[in-house]
Amino acid sequence: MKRKLFVGLLVAVCFILQNTIMNSLALASIEPNLLIIITASYGFMRGRKSGMWVGFFSGLLLDVFYGGTLGAYTALYMYIGYFNGFFRKVFYPEEVRLPMVLIALSDLIYSLAVYLGSFLLRGKFEFFYYFIRIILPEMIYTLVVSIPLYWLVLHVNTSFEKSENRRR
């Protein structure tokens, strides 16, 4: 229960930060994607189901406030969380490279999906430009921000797991 409360709070806080302060911290009008970090982290840390739920609610928030079509972001984030869950078997808290790679990949897939779904469909074919100007910088910035954020999520998660083990 405590864990669920924490995750819910984390999603909400990240959504709000993304909407407000991140705009001020944007570099060259590029801002990092906090919700992807959370979604991916919970996927490979806790498994497919956790990733799926965190992604579901992250996407739902975006859909309700900004989406226009209810369900598009929800599905996208949900699948990203779900597929990150497959890497739980090879995830070790001490190992940092895998999480970083997964977070970067998740952000890349997210950006590609947004490009395909809303830019390519409207006939904007300059993929290379968008890749260099938006997708790549966003990925790098997200990676940088993911270092502290992932660290926080990981530590809270391990402390939850410890206390759960003790109870059993």
Next chain:
Amino acid sequence: MKRKKKISLPAHYLLMILTVLCVGGIVVSMTTNFTAVPLNYVTGYLFVPIQKAINQVGQAITSQTDHFASLKEVQEKNAELKKQVDELTVENSALAQEKYELRRLRKLYDLDESYADYDKIAARVIGNDAGNWFNHFMIDKGTEDGISVDMNVISDSGLVGIVIETGKNWATVRSIIDDASNISSMMLDSSDRCIVSGNLKLMNEEGMIEFSELKLQEGKKIEIGEKVVTSHISDKYLQGILIGYVTEIGEDENKLTYSGTITPVVDFEHLQEVLVITDLKQNKETKEEEEDDTSDKGGNG
């Protein structure tokens, strides 16, 4: 470490169920006007107050970084602005004369409508779209203040965008620099119509939006700096709201139409307060449909 045994669905079934939900949501919201009303209510009350508070902090940060602009820059800007004030004073007196004339002419044509007469609500910007692809932002007024989808949003200087989503105490606005924004507009001087559309690339590189399909009357020429306003045939935007100034113009390959770029009058980087026009174009039109039937401009094709 053993996993706890619980009665629960396997992950892939759950995924399937949620996917069906999402697809259902997408289909419904694409085919009908349905918006997640209950969700909008709950989330509005949860997030809007916090966001309002935090956004002020964010703006404080921005203004702090702005302080770093060097004194020299400010002085240069000051000189530039003083010059501009002189120019504007001259222009203003000229405009005042023209306004006189206009009033007379309007009375003549019985066109007593301009955007000074619209009902407006002031709103504060409390959040920007999460992400780098879109230019949507959230304001702190919603349905309980009388705001609904498709209302035009302006700032003190010109057109900002259009409301695309509403909750009880919030609304989302798509700005005119968003890549998906298309506005039927016209040159103020000659009433030649064109399409103004946002362009992410152009906005990122040069801070401009583009216009296309401008059909000119024969012998007419468009000068750089010409004002572009919303047109009378747009179905969502009210007529005559200033969008920006032409900065570049060129003939298209078909030799029939022109296209180019426009500098928007609104400073989207520092947008903090906006005005929402609560008159909807559709409502206005149904009222005036009978009278307007004959006055529709034919155009040339």
